[in-house]
Amino acid sequence: MPRRWIILFLVPVLSLAAFPVETKSEGHPVPLERVIPGWVQLKSGKVLKGTLLLGGFISTIATAAILNHKGNRAYDQYLACRDITQIVELRKQTEQYHQIRNWLWLGATAILAVHFLDLKLAKKRHATITGDFSAGGFSVNCRFVF
Numbered sequence: 001m002p003r004r005w006i007i008l009f010l011v012p013v014l015s016l017a018a019f020p021v022e023t024k025s026e027g028h029p030v031p032l033e034r035v036i037p038g039w040v041q042l043k044s045g046k047v048l049k050g051t052l053l054l055g056g057f058i059s060t061i062a063t064a065a066i067l068n069h070k071g072n073r074a075y076d077q078y079l080a081c082r083d084i085t086q087i088v089e090l091r092k093q094t095e096q097y098h099q100i101r102n103w104l105w106l107g108a109t110a111i112l113a114v115h116f117l118d119l120k121l122a123k124k125r126h127a128t129i130t131g132d133f134s135a136g137g138f139s140v141n142c143r144f145v146f
Helices: 002-018 039-043 047-080 084-123
Strands: 127-134 137-144
Touching (some): 039 047, 047 084
Antiparallel strands (some): 127 137
């Protein structure tokens, strides 16, 4: 019964997609550099902020993809296994990999949010984020003006 409902709703959606309608966009398309965290900051000379955002975003996405692959592999082994102790262990591994992956996706979303906030606030000069290296170590300074 559920498959019939899916087919019933899928046919109109596919028929709409088969006949695209051109519409005029009122706004300008969003450049790719505005979507990728850190790219705008690197182009504007804010190397530290750009490196942190871009590196954090790429490493978070890559780690999530690796953990997703490991979780799927553990799940496939779980389905093929016949030993009860291994089944329990593989199920725990699968859940652990996928939970960490989900937290990483949340982290990537947070990095995107920080990036968009930075673009919005830095454009209006309401916020500055600076950082520097010194003999004493590394520091990041945030200043918000309201």
